[in-house]
Amino acid sequence: MSELGRVKQWNTFARCWHLFDATWQNPLECAPTIEKYLKGFHKPIYHPFVDCGDHVVVMNSKQIAFPGEEWRRRVYFHHTGYSRGASWTPAWILHDRDPTMIFKKAVYHHMKGNLFRRVVMERLHIFSDSNVPEEIMENITNQIRPLRPRPKPLESYSKKEIEEFPKIIDYPNDYVLSKN
């Protein structure tokens, strides 16, 4: 067996740990990719009855992004079981209370509902910021690629970079420059 093949075999039969940075990522878009690693779809030995999934550590879940008016429009339903016990919570209020909850619910609801789902969810570790405990950080061997690019704000560019960027328009004749 070649060296690469040996390492591949170790990776399939061991429980690997993957890191995912959730800044500016849509949790609803991320759910399928994270499910892939949690259940072990990426492994050649995958079978629903084989418990071959990996661990996924999600950090910066407070920095997730939603498109347009989704923070206001998206609503999470809960029912206590008693009469008049229904409640609808907008996504931004739920995110205020617990910044890990939206990501957890997105992954949980994307998976097919069976008895195996709760077991798989135990392997998902979500942290609201980048302070991940060291005993978890030392296990990590792989980083999952972000799905959407992180937009760069104007402050991140230096003054020279902004000045020397090719300009499309110039000010017209006798335009009075205003200072901020």
Added chain:
Amino acid sequence: MFKIPLVNSLWMASRMSLKLFTPSSCFHATASTQLKEIRTNKVGNTLIIEGINVPSPRENYLIPNDGKSCPLARLNLNVKHTDVLILSQFVRPDGCMLPQRITGLSKIKQKKITKLVSMAHKAGLMCSLAPENSKKDPTRRKHWKKYNTYFDESTIKVFDSRVAQMKTNMLQDYIELKKQEKKLFV
């Protein structure tokens, strides 16, 4: 401050003729773009406010344009709301959009860029271009506005006016007719 150079004999001329003799672009010795900057100096008890001609800071980095067509349409760019280096060119230092007569864009592009600028502001990507004590910085906002949002550019729907579209269609038809006539005669 801004003195209009006029010959003494023209002082009593009518308004129409005065318009004709205002300084035109053909008398410029230096570059044609002359920006003005208002400066205030306080010397003792007197406050001096003066407008000074300043060379344009964009002069060396400007993409050459013929000045007739829309500068953005010629470049054929797919501008997105995250391209803050492009969008910040169409904006005043306080974050407001410049009007069409200053940007020189076509009507459609102007509308599109205004929407893109508002999207960039809502996403908190241009919070340095804002007046003091503004809430453009997402960390100073309330409720759902403090969280990261991104936008889909395909939701921007800008249409040309129907009259303008009819005009262009008629022109195209006329040109095609003329071409066919030429072919027939040749």
